[in-house]
Amino acid sequence: MYTQLVDAPEGASDAASPEQATFDDKIDRSITIEANDWMPDAYRKTLLRQISQHAHSEIVGMLPEGNWISRAPSLERKLILMAKVQDEAGHGLYLYSAAETLGTSRDEMVDALLSGRAKYSSIFNYPTLAWADVGTIGWLVDGAAIINQIPLTRCSYGPYARAMVRVCKEESFHQRQGFDIVKTLAEGSPEQRAMAQDALNRWWWPAVMMFGPPDSQSQHNGTSMRWKIKLFSNDELRQKFVDQTVPQAEALGLTIPDPDLTFDEATGHYVFGTPDWNEFFEVVRGNGPCNRDRLRARRAAHDNGAWVREAALAHAEKTAARKTAATVAA
Numbered sequence: 001m002y003t004q005l006v007d008a009p010e011g012a013s014d015a016a017s018p019e020q021a022t023f024d025d026k027i028d029r030s031i032t033i034e035a036n037d038w039m040p041d042a043y044r045k046t047l048l049r050q051i052s053q054h055a056h057s058e059i060v061g062m063l064p065e066g067n068w069i070s071r072a073p074s075l076e077r078k079l080i081l082m083a084k085v086q087d088e089a090g091h092g093l094y095l096y097s098a099a100e101t102l103g104t105s106r107d108e109m110v111d112a113l114l115s116g117r118a119k120y121s122s123i124f125n126y127p128t129l130a131w132a133d134v135g136t137i138g139w140l141v142d143g144a145a146i147i148n149q150i151p152l153t154r155c156s157y158g159p160y161a162r163a164m165v166r167v168c169k170e171e172s173f174h175q176r177q178g179f180d181i182v183k184t185l186a187e188g189s190p191e192q193r194a195m196a197q198d199a200l201n202r203w204w205w206p207a208v209m210m211f212g213p214p215d216s217q218s219q220h221n222g223t224s225m226r227w228k229i230k231l232f233s234n235d236e237l238r239q240k241f242v243d244q245t246v247p248q249a250e251a252l253g254l255t256i257p258d259p260d261l262t263f264d265e266a267t268g269h270y271v272f273g274t275p276d277w278n279e280f281f282e283v284v285r286g287n288g289p290c291n292r293d294r295l296r297a298r299r300a301a302h303d304n305g306a307w308v309r310e311a312a313l314a315h316a317e318k319t320a321a322r323k324t325a326a327t328v329a330a
């Protein structure tokens with residue numbers, strides 16, 4: 001019953017209620033919480049915050065790579081990249097749907113993103129300067145996303161956990177396509193190899209920081225882990241990412257830009273340098289290299305898509321009216 005100890009003012013008054021006891025018991029026994037189940041307000045708020053931020057990340061995350069669809073070096077690469085970017089839109093939609101089950105509408109969430117009130121992943125505020133960046137995003141960013149998201153398929157909230165199953169399968173294809181691009185460049189001409197190394201130099205630390213602030217500065221690790229929304233802390237996942245990715249870089253013959261990186265035989269883990277956390281917090285505050293561009297692009301996409309939403313609504317109204325007329329006639 002340790003979930004009753006969660007430091008959550010909104011849920012505090014429910015601590016002794018039968019609903020709270022049932023909720024705690026389900027969490028303790030790893031039985032998923034479903035949309036219609038009673039849940040503490042603080043649990044609902046935390047989930048909404050994380051799932052909506054995650055959805056926004058998928059949608060904003062289409063921009064750095066979408067930018068390269070017309071410039072991909074072959075028809076095959078264009079097709080693959082287009083499918084990948086389209087998958088990210090799908091992930092955003094599954095996640096908005098999962099978040100809607102918690103009682104907030106998609107319009108409200110999108111409004112929070114476009115008005116700049118909502119957060120999305122820091123990683124998507126860096127520019128894609130060369131084709132190698134597209135490969136590096138697939139390799140590192142989708143690689144990091146898989147490590148972060150596989151545990152989410154087992155998280156305590158059913159609609160989120162189920163949405164993550166398909167997302168993770170698709171992310172795994174994305175990671176492989178990225179690795180394949182980087183491998184092709186790494187095995188190519190000296191210029192291509194240099195392009196791959198340059199992209200790794202620029203994306204390594206932002207990818208390491210994607211997992212969130214260090215555990216010592218994470219506000220939500222404690223509560224989210226007790227509620228089994230997060231099954232691992234930010235630092236635990238970051239370590240898994242480094243341990244998994246360094247050998248991949250070695251296989252590619254590329255160098256991780258971290259002079260402090262060493263393998264600790266005793267623990268079986270890599271020891272790595274300290275990321276520039278000031279940079280991370282600046283990016284999260286909206287002052288990264290591309291924050292303003294990203295929001296400008298999303299606002300323009302939303303405005304340009306207004307006619308599609310209007311048409312879909314008009315079609316839904318017509319279909320509903322026809323159905324009602326048919327029912328009345330029958």
Ligand code: FAQ
Pocket residue numbers: 049050053054055057058061062088119120121122123137141142145148209210211212213217218219220221224230234284
């Ligand atoms: N960027 O207390 P914590 C992808 C904020 S999807 C911006 O540790 P938490 C697929 C955090 O919100 C990538 N803000 O927070 C793809 C909180 O602020 P708040 C997204 C960040 O939630 C690939 C504050 O800092 N993935 O890549 C970041 O317990 C390629 C304190 O932090 C997910 O969203 C950050 N990196 O842990 C798409 C996965 N980190 O809300 C296209 C689900 C932290 O109090 C192309 N989310 N903050 O104002 C999670 O696992 C968690 O939410 C964490 C953060 C681990 C991201």
